[in-house]
Amino acid sequence: MFRHRLLLRQLRKHLGPAAPVPPELTALLSQVDEAYEQFDGDRRLYEHAMQLGSAELMAANERLERQNEHNLAVLDKLRASVRALRRDEGSAAPADDNLLELTGVLDDLIRQRQAAEAALHAAKDAAEAANQAKSDFLANMSHEIRTPMNAIIGMSSLLLDLPLTAEQRECIDTIRGSGDALLDIINDILDFSKIESGKLDLEAHAFEVRLCVEQVLDLFATRAAEKGIELGLYCDASVPDMIVSDNTRLRQVLVNLVGNAVKFTEHGGITVSVSSEPVGEGCRLRFVVEDSGIGIPADRFDRLFKSFSQVDSSTTRRYGGTGLGLAISWKLVELMGGTIDVASEVGRGTSFSFVINVPTALSEKPVSPAPVMVDLRTCHALVVDDNSVNRRILERQLANWGIAVTCVADGPAALAQFSRGPAFELILLDFNMPGMDGLAVAAALRGQTERKTPPIILLTSRGGLDKSVGAYVAAQMTKPVKPRELYSTILQVLNLNHSAPVEPAKLVSLFDRDFARRHPLRVLVAEDNAVNRKVVLLMLERLGYRADSAANGLEALQSLARQPYDLVLMDMQMPVVDGLEATRRIRAIVSLELPPYILALTANARKEDYNACIDAGMHDFLSKPVRIDDLMIGLARGHAWIHSENREAVRIWPELVPGERSSG
């Protein structure tokens, strides 16, 4: 019943050897037993620990003693060497040199070593300072260039919205285009310097890889159509919906590769294909950008990914560019844990491919819902396109969904195949074909009476044809054709689909004069640079706002003291009181969940700047040069915030349960 020997003995002595323990004492005695046990246990533990501790200290002591003996032996040797040295020099000094002199020699040695170390440190400090100076210079230069760029891009956008002659419009278009190009170059240089100094960190978030690639293709659709080349996307069914990686940087690599391909291709087209294989918890994604352009000589491959180097300098003269794009892409893919490969044949084309390993984000739902998959294995499609790149992509894409495909290169072949070949359930018809164009083929197919004509999907490069087309075709699509839109269109024309087709993204007109009526806000603009202030005020005016302005942070504070504002566009760098300080002073009086909503404007596009803004108590961030669509998004967010029930949730803090009670 009890464990401790002392207690058992005490009980025997007081109660007699065999006497039972009185029941009213049992609870008390078990506590006593437990206390005895704990006491002994504690004592054993501490003795054990003290023993170990002292053994460790003894061992350390022995090590020190041995070290000391060793040091003494070394000292003896040194002393002998110094004596020998003296004898060699024929010195008249007495042989019984003392330890003091010896330490003098040692001190000299130590001083020399310290001097060498100090020199090394100084060199390292100088190198670091130089590097910092370089970074500062770049950041500064970026700021200096971005400020006038803001004016150029902003003002030219505003001009384009006015009634203009064709010639004027062309001039301004050129200014605007050059501004954009210059901005791209600055961004390239900044990125490269960040990579060089190891300051570029990849982010990891879940996003839709298909959407990322489609957006890149959208970017180049117009340019490809203008050059008369095809731009196609093949996305294998194995590619997961959501992956975890850095969307912006992946997009940057693809923009660079596809941009190059478009730049260097005059005939034929460009195929972008994405495939995937599972690896552990994630997948290995493979991107291939293939063009039929001028090609690259094999002996120039090694120069390709070097900074500031294009295939040869004449390339720069003919095609432009900084020569940094591929170097940046190479580094970015390397940061993502992959490599870029290139294969090319002069005059035939080039293929860039890269592979990255990424985790799949199973728990994240894609923003654009995946279409319901329908069994299409009984379907047989006829593809009519003069461009072999396009034919190959469509064939692969359709086959991927289980559709049997027959491809032909022109109208007459299509008609022949249609009357003699197997029955088709679907026809995909390119509009721009030499000889007989897509519409003529469609009319001919409709005109024949031998076979029932299946639904026709017409593919065009340049937006909508006139409405009469509707008589011949079931649907028309703009190239580059996105796999998901194609799939949903096929389901629609085959009447297999109960939901609406995926709508292609609509172009928003540059200035929406109705914007302010839909998002009413009292706006204050705090910006010291007169030109930039005018740009932002004009942009706001075009959107329907009558905004007030302040030339520095102090004026902004004075304006806020006079009347309330819903939203402040706050430049970060201003004289007298800068944007951060002004924000801090506002936040000292008005807490974060109350207006004004503060939107930072800055030419510094660095992450530290973003953090500084948020820390000071701003809500959002716009990078200069301010683009009208970014401004509209920022204003719309601010409007939503002003009208949200729980403003705290909009910003950093997820949950807050305030409660207050006062008395007395």
Added chain:
Amino acid sequence: MKIEQRLFSPALGWQTRKGGLDGLAPQLVLLFGGRHLLENAQHMADVRKTYPKAHVVAASTAGEITDTEVTDDQLTTIAVAFEKTKVVCLATSVESASESFTAGRTLAQKLAGPGLVHVFVVSDGARVNGTELARGFNETLPPGVILTGGLAGDGSRFEKTLVGLDEAPVVGRIVAVAFYGSHLRTAFGSSGGWTPFGPERVVTRAEGNVLLSLDGQSALQLYKTYLGDHATQLPASALRFPLALTPADGSNTVVRTILSIDEKAESMTFAGDIPLGGRVRFMRASYEDLIDGAARAATQTQKLAAPQLVICISCVGRHIVLGQRTEEETEIVRETLGPGAVLTGFYSYGELAPADNATACQLHNQTMTITSLRED
């Protein structure tokens, strides 16, 4: 200030230990209790029914203090009606330890205001990094405002800790109680009683509050060697040997106590940061040392004469070492401070108070930390 103290045990139900609200409605109720009892919604509902107009701040414990009595897995409440002091309660949550700094800063930003004199914080004790939480408060609270409090406990189970404000207590919650007005006087005291022993070791691998190796050797293995038979009761038994830690930057030596171990990763998680390059020594304490420590903490609070409410927050490690003698701590506090004050509190996974005479709050481990209050 009028105070009522009640105690709940599963065997006896609710009992009023000390009445005295004189018909006033209390604004603040502190509820400390066993985690399993707090998970039962009925108990929370009972407390809120008893004090319908008060904010109820609840925390799970490693032992409850009701006057000089120390209980395990019971509930103790203290209901306070302030007559001249304004009380504001705020709660927030963190998803991970990395948010602790921002949580402290945000709460302090919201609470800072005219007349603020004292903030008492009860925080989750397993997920929150107490060092960072205190730093967040310190950076933001106006000078002269004192912060004290403690991290919730979970017996010697170290599974999860719960904190709540007017709600079922949950994991990750931090509650701050702020006192405003010129009539409230407060004092604090904090002392440990531990002595370092054995060789000094250097932290060679650590991340935040996770320690992996000392002098290049597995820290967990070292603990197991020193604990001998007691190693089977890890992590609780490691509380017998907290670490005296002197950071490499030469700042003050602090005591760090263990929260959990990971056998697979051979890592140990502590209740505060273990910075790389810091020097550590094991510490130990006898019963007498710990009780002397509690007496010292009580003496430090004597700057405030005739306190009305005394909140004792003592470390679970002391409870484990003291065992049946735990109540000697609360007895010595009562002896030092006299019979006037109402004593409440709990055994915690970390204590918050300024060190010595400084005003910046620090996370302490293995101490008795006392906050005393009086309303004039």
